[in-house]
Amino acid sequence: MNVKRVVTALVGLPVVLLLIVLGNESVIDAVIAVIAAIAMQEYAKCIQSEAKFIEWVGYLSAISIAFMHIVPTEVLNTIITLGVPIVLFLLFLTAIVTNLKFNFKDVAFSFAGILYVIGFLGFLPILYGVKNGITGKFLIWFVLIAAWGTDAPAYIVGKNFGKHKFSNVSQNKTIEGCVGGVIGSVLIALICAFVMNTYFDTEIAYFTIAILTAVLSVIGQVGDFSASVIKRYFSIKDFSELFPGHGGMLDRIDSVMFISPFAYFLLTMFL
Secondary structure, eight states: OHHHHHHHHHHHHHHHHHHHHHOOHHHHHHHHHHHHHHHHHHHHHHTTTTOOOOHHHHHHHHHGGGGTTTSOHHHHHHHHHTHHHHHHHHHHHHHHHTTSSSOHHHHHHHHHHHHHHHHHHTHHHHHHTOOSSSOHHHHHHHHHHHHHHHHHHHHHHHHHHOOSEEETTEEEEEHHHHHHHHHHHHHHHHHHHHHHHHHSOOOOOHHHHHHHHHHHHHHHHHHHHHHHHHHHHTTOSOSOSSBTTTBSHHHHHHHHHHHHHHHHHHHHHHO
């Protein structure tokens, strides 16, 4: 299993890096829309024993991300502001016009899934599109570092020094591992900030980025635990087997999703 994880990471990481470096807003929006749609499909399959997912609203919400930087800003801001009421309206409207083919439980589970995936993940293209101060193309690195840069250090520290279980939600995670993950992500973020300041003329304050990365790392780990809460409720190990050794799309992006909205506000506010 560890070999599968390493091979998958070695194949997938360069693809992600190339997208960030070579992509533009439209490409990133489209890619994240596809990711969101896959995550929606995994969530729908996950809850099928409890409720029927109202797919057309979920997939429409995911696809809408692809138009994030195409529609005029003032229209987009209005849509985002009314996002929650619009989704609820469409979900209840579906239940009404189908003569309760979908009931309240279906509406509730569908709404939770859309809010979980789109409500968090939708901030990633918004952050990428930031052009004031340090551009989003640089800021996005710290989201990935806080999320995925936490994983390896947490695993190494937890496996070798972990003695205190963090939560029954995830039996393999320890307090020592979680702390090691935060420290590891901060060190990687500082290296990244040094490279950006040296070669790309940015002016990232090292103390500030260290604190922000630590906060985002903790939030990302909460996101990881949150995905585990869902999986334990439905008695599944992974959301799918899309990525060998890593599980499904939701398994791979759970921490990135949680970090995204907080990263948008914190990074644009303090950097």
